[in-house]
Amino acid sequence: MTTNKTKQQTLRQNILGSRRFSxxxxxxxxxxxxxxxxxxxxxxxxxxxxxxxxxxxxxxxxxxxxxxxxxxxxxxxxxxxxxxxxxxNVGGGYNEFSKETGKITISRQGYPGKNRQVEVQIPIDEVQSIRAEIREGLTPKRSLYLRSKKRRDVPLTRVGEPIALSTLENQGAELARFLEVPLEGL
Structure with missing residues (x-):
């Protein structure tokens, strides 16, 4: 996941989909x-x-x-x-957090068909926190979730190979600071 700050009011994270070397x-x-x-x-x-x-x-x-x-x-x-x-490129897309519009847009590529692009929009004022889930073992999982008041937790990180713990901490902290919400799970 790469992070681009185009303005102080917008944070965009690009998500790598199925186009991985593996x-x-x-x-x-x-x-x-x-x-x-x-x-x-x-x-x-x-x-x-x-x-x-x-x-x-x-x-x-x-x-x-x-x-x-x-x-x-x-x-x-x-x-x-x-x-x-x-x-x-199934699973590829972006997370965009815009204070200008007051919305969070989570967009992912799906399978071809009627609804190829999967897009979820959440108002920023519904966000309770950013939750980090870290599970080690035979099948490790390291993910960030957007915890909302009215919805289930929405995943923000890519599916597949787990990202490095330091990267997860940095992304979670940056996102929590930008949205001015607490970071849970670390």
Whole structure:
């Protein structure tokens, strides 16, 4: 999450969506694996070697070639989904806190369709506090939430890999100072 102060009256935080290096890496690995399995299955069916690294033309098509072809198709379908997530940048967006308009706008990209852009607007005077949630362990979670009087807590940080504790503290403190509300959970 990057923070940009355009004016003293507006604070904007950009949120990284699915376009992360780790997602590019996984999409590439799954694509290569899917193509490899599919070519191995097709090699056993056609009885000609389509792979550079090994010769799978000697495998029997039933049952081994069928299984390899199935895994290849499943891998390519999963890879297609991962690449589409990267293209659509699902989860990316911004948080904008404007004292000029008296509103907080939280905007995120969704899946394509009728409501691709998910946008929530909250009046600044409804904000009670900024809450930090820190959970360590096997699946660590470090998030900031906007605690409102009339709504549930609204998440402000990205989903996925946890952000550094010092970054979370700095962002939470900066936001609480800007909105003039307390910071809870630290």
């Amino acid at each position: 997602n590019f890496l996984w999409a590439s690995i799954v694509s290569m694996g899917g193509v490899g399995f599919l070519l191995a299955g097709l090699s056993s069916y056609l009885k000609t070697n389509l792979l550079i690294v090994s010769d799978t033309s000697e495998l029997q098509f039933i049952p081994q070639g069928v299984a390899l072809t199935f895994y290849g198709v499943a891998g390519l379908l999963l890879a297609s989904y991962l690449w589409l997530l990267l293209v659509w």
